[in-house]
Structures are given as structure tokens and as C-alpha cells.
Amino acid sequence: MKAVIFDFDGLLLDTETPWYYVFKEAYSAYGLELPLSLWAGNVGTNFEEFHPYKYLEQQVGEPIDLKRLQSDLEHNYELRMKNAQLLPGVDEALQQARQRGMRLAIASSSTRDWVFKYLQYFELLPLFDAVVTSDDVKCVKPDPELYKLAMHQLGVSPNETLAFEDSPNGLKAANAAGIRCIIVPNEVTRELDFPPYERRLASLLEFDFEQLSLEDELMDLA
Structure with missing residues (x-):
């Protein structure tokens, strides 16, 4: 990855x-x-x-x-x-990915102004190499265009990319782009029906990028 x-x-x-x-x-x-x-x-x-x-x-x-x-x-x-906070594990996941030299992007069906407002407020913007929003594409999720554009800007292929999503529409977009996707549903989405996914987590706190690296090494040896 x-x-x-x-x-x-x-x-x-x-x-x-x-x-x-x-x-x-x-x-x-x-x-x-x-x-x-x-x-x-x-x-x-x-x-x-x-x-x-x-x-x-x-x-x-x-x-x-x-x-x-x-x-x-x-x-x-x-x-x-007013008092909203980043969801559990977000800071840890972003830092872990960065420490492992991974390139990071956001692919959002929301507008650029909306996404940038919160990224700047939580001081997350410098962590991302690309931010792709509805302003950049003709079709939003479940269409894969957002993911394809994000990969293009990062210079990576689907088999080099991992996606995190919370909704069925987002998962469909990642699947259509050929990307492995881990879902982390929230209060609104956890009871919805999801198409096939790589893994399901209660929060990003459960994900370990070191384990991902070990999985990749095993796949390379197989």
C-alpha cells in the first residue's frame, strides 16, 4: 500500500x-x-x-x-x-500513515468550501497530498470518479491504495474504482446494508497500519 x-x-x-x-x-x-x-x-x-x-x-x-x-x-x-470533535482514532490513523511514508487524500462528495473549512479548523490540511471534492468532478459517489481523480493526483494505482468509508454510497464508489475498502460506520450508517468490503471497524482506533504492512509483506511472499 x-x-x-x-x-x-x-x-x-x-x-x-x-x-x-x-x-x-x-x-x-x-x-x-x-x-x-x-x-x-x-x-x-x-x-x-x-x-x-x-x-x-x-x-x-x-x-x-x-x-x-x-x-x-x-x-x-x-x-x-459547536463542540464537535474528530472521531476516535482519526489523529492516530493519519499520523501512522504519514510515519510509514504513505500518501494521503480525501475524496468527498461535499463541496470544497465545506471540507476545507473543517480541515483548516482541525489543522489537518497539511497532512493531505490531495483533497478531491464535488467541485472537481461531474459525478459524486457512488460513482467512482472522485476516487479515480484522487488516485491520479496521488500517482498511484488501485492495488496500491486503501480506502476508508462510512457509508454504502462511499463503499460502492471505492469498489467501483477497484480499491480495497475498510468501512467505519457512524451512528447514522451502522445499521445500513453495505456491499462487500475489506473489513469493518467500530472506529479508526481499531486499525493498525503496522499490521497492514505485515499483510502486504505476506502477500508479496505468497
């Missing part, structure tokens, strides 16, 4: 769970439920499969001031994220 590509939302920082609860509260104010199975359609991708604003308006059956609703939701979201 020469490179590691990380998803961002829900893997390095759990931005997804707060969004789900913020929208769930908004639906509840209209006497409606927001099933996790429905919300899962946009986790790790965009609103093409499930658009929570449009769906709410359809269920209410009359026009909603979507601009005001969006403003209120963003305010509530920022309150929930």
Missing part, C-alpha cells in the same frame, strides 16, 4: 448524524417521521436520490418557505456542531 484515501463526512468528523437529527426535528414539527432508511439515500452522496426539503414539502401538501426553513436548519446544525 502506497496511499490511503479517506472519506470526510461521517468518517473523520461526524457531520452526518447532526444533520439527520436536525432534519428529523424539522419533520416532527410538521407531525411527520423521517425514517433513517429514507435519509440514507443522501448519505455519502448528494440530494439526487432523496431531497429532504422537497420531500417534506410533498408530504405537507402545500408550499413551505424553504429559504427560511433552510436558514433555521443551518442555525440548529451549527449549534449541534
Whole structure:
């Protein structure tokens, strides 16, 4: 392994769970439920499969001031994220990979401004050799374009690359790009159905890059 590509939302920082609860509260104010199975359609991708604003308006059956609703939701979201911390094991995983000379990238379906805002806040940006976002591609996950571009920028091939994802859409993208993928589901994604994956972890604390190096050596000897 020469490179590691990380998803961002829900893997390095759990931005997804707060969004789900913020929208769930908004639906509840209209006497409606927001099933996790429905919300899962946009986790790790965009609103093409499930658009929570449009769906709410359809269920209410009359026009909603979507601009005001969006403003209120963003305010509530920022309150929930006020004391957010990196997920367990993130710092350790990034440092371990760097110490082993691996090249690092982020492949995110979110916008560049969104990802950079948090990377800069947590002082993670210098650790990454490439950051690829929705602004850089035509198709986001589950399409493999983000991963292919990240590998191109890192100068590596799929068999030299390991991916970490938290969502089925992200895993599908990594699989389609031919990359081994380890999943680390969060509160919102842990009960979802995942396609085939390399390994499943409760958190990045469970992963040891030294063990990965030993596995590679054994594969070379086989």
C-alpha cells in the first residue's frame, strides 16, 4: 500500500448524524417521521436520490418557505456542531500513515468550501497530498470518479491504495474504482446494508497500519 484515501463526512468528523437529527426535528414539527432508511439515500452522496426539503414539502401538501426553513436548519446544525470533535482514532490513523511514508487524500462528495473549512479548523490540511471534492468532478459517489481523480493526483494505482468509508454510497464508489475498502460506520450508517468490503471497524482506533504492512509483506511472499 502506497496511499490511503479517506472519506470526510461521517468518517473523520461526524457531520452526518447532526444533520439527520436536525432534519428529523424539522419533520416532527410538521407531525411527520423521517425514517433513517429514507435519509440514507443522501448519505455519502448528494440530494439526487432523496431531497429532504422537497420531500417534506410533498408530504405537507402545500408550499413551505424553504429559504427560511433552510436558514433555521443551518442555525440548529451549527449549534449541534459547536463542540464537535474528530472521531476516535482519526489523529492516530493519519499520523501512522504519514510515519510509514504513505500518501494521503480525501475524496468527498461535499463541496470544497465545506471540507476545507473543517480541515483548516482541525489543522489537518497539511497532512493531505490531495483533497478531491464535488467541485472537481461531474459525478459524486457512488460513482467512482472522485476516487479515480484522487488516485491520479496521488500517482498511484488501485492495488496500491486503501480506502476508508462510512457509508454504502462511499463503499460502492471505492469498489467501483477497484480499491480495497475498510468501512467505519457512524451512528447514522451502522445499521445500513453495505456491499462487500475489506473489513469493518467500530472506529479508526481499531486499525493498525503496522499490521497492514505485515499483510502486504505476506502477500508479496505468497
